[in-house]
Amino acid sequence: MRAWRLLAASFIGSLLLGCAEQLVDSKDIWGDLRPGQNYAPASRMIDGWYAVEAIDARTFAINEPKSEQYNTSYLIVGSTRAIMFDAGCGERPAGSKSMREVARRLTDKPITLILSHHHYDHTGDAASFEDGVTLVDRPELRARIDNGRYTIGALESGGAVPPPLKVAGFVKDGDTIDLGDRRLSAYNLPGHTNESVVLVDRVRNLAFTGDHVYQHLGGIVAMTPQSDLPIYKANVDRLLALTDANTRYLGAHGDPHFDRAWVSLIDSELGKMVAGTATYRYASHYLVPGKMPLRVLQNGDLYIYTTPWVDPSLFWSKWSLLAIAAVLSLALYLLARLFRLLRGRSRSRPEA
Numbered sequence: 001m002r003a004w005r006l007l008a009a010s011f012i013g014s015l016l017l018g019c020a021e022q023l024v025d026s027k028d029i030w031g032d033l034r035p036g037q038n039y040a041p042a043s044r045m046i047d048g049w050y051a052v053e054a055i056d057a058r059t060f061a062i063n064e065p066k067s068e069q070y071n072t073s074y075l076i077v078g079s080t081r082a083i084m085f086d087a088g089c090g091e092r093p094a095g096s097k098s099m100r101e102v103a104r105r106l107t108d109k110p111i112t113l114i115l116s117h118h119h120y121d122h123t124g125d126a127a128s129f130e131d132g133v134t135l136v137d138r139p140e141l142r143a144r145i146d147n148g149r150y151t152i153g154a155l156e157s158g159g160a161v162p163p164p165l166k167v168a169g170f171v172k173d174g175d176t177i178d179l180g181d182r183r184l185s186a187y188n189l190p191g192h193t194n195e196s197v198v199l200v201d202r203v204r205n206l207a208f209t210g211d212h213v214y215q216h217l218g219g220i221v222a223m224t225p226q227s228d229l230p231i232y233k234a235n236v237d238r239l240l241a242l243t244d245a246n247t248r249y250l251g252a253h254g255d256p257h258f259d260r261a262w263v264s265l266i267d268s269e270l271g272k273m274v275a276g277t278a279t280y281r282y283a284s285h286y287l288v289p290g291k292m293p294l295r296v297l298q299n300g301d302l303y304i305y306t307t308p309w310v311d312p313s314l315f316w317s318k319w320s321l322l323a324i325a326a327v328l329s330l331a332l333y334l335l336a337r338l339f340r341l342l343r344g345r346s347r348s349r350p351e352a
């Protein structure tokens, strides 16, 4: 018994020491940042909740700096209609204006809603766009349409299933969206999620990147069941090919602006993850303490979160090998005890 206790204590001790040595703490990532602080300084507040930045006279970043993840949605206006790219995080205070009402203050053109992807923090006021949502054309999305309505799954919506959304239409990878005197190219770039959409305005050289890439203290997320590292890397390559050195990139979290150097950095770090040459730290949580344990690749301000689901090499790390060794030792020890017990019983049985 003493041998087992010694083994268990040394295993737990070394595991704790090893993890503590590499643990990413939330203050490493967030610093002293508090909700309400992270948005572009040129913004004006609406309703005490939305920080609206005019990127130009007809392009608006609508940030929610007091939300848990500092979400940013976009209103992109043309001469005949406008695109609302994302519908808010769903955390706005009761009685405050919906994302649609904010968009209505900024344009009188008909508004078409397109979601950058279906995670809960981008779909908050989607149902308030009564003309419906335009979905990226993928078979698994079409399969979930019932009676002209699409229901976002519980996994994407963070547990509670949101009301079904009226489907206004579909946009295919590479399609051009005509807003009158302005055109957007739509691309389906899976990686963060399968349905991830990036919109590109070639004339203004703007790329609206959703959660595919963004520059934000919280870090890039490649940890959902849909996340796929080789596909993610291939589609960051594709974004680089679709844009150029002068493109202004606009992401869906925090102060939205970032440049091509940031996209290139994400691309090269994803490349290390795919090649199996990345060095990881460990995080006890992503944003909210108490959530699942994660591995983090860090390079300066860049954090890329991943998990064993999308990064199987975790199973071959020294820590998982140590855990396997401990479980095997325990199994062998229990077998030996059982064997001794059975042998003792058969010896003590009286002869017939």
Ligand SMILES: [Zn+2]
Residues within 6 Å of the ligand: 117, 119, 192, 211, 221
């Ligand atoms: Zn997301």
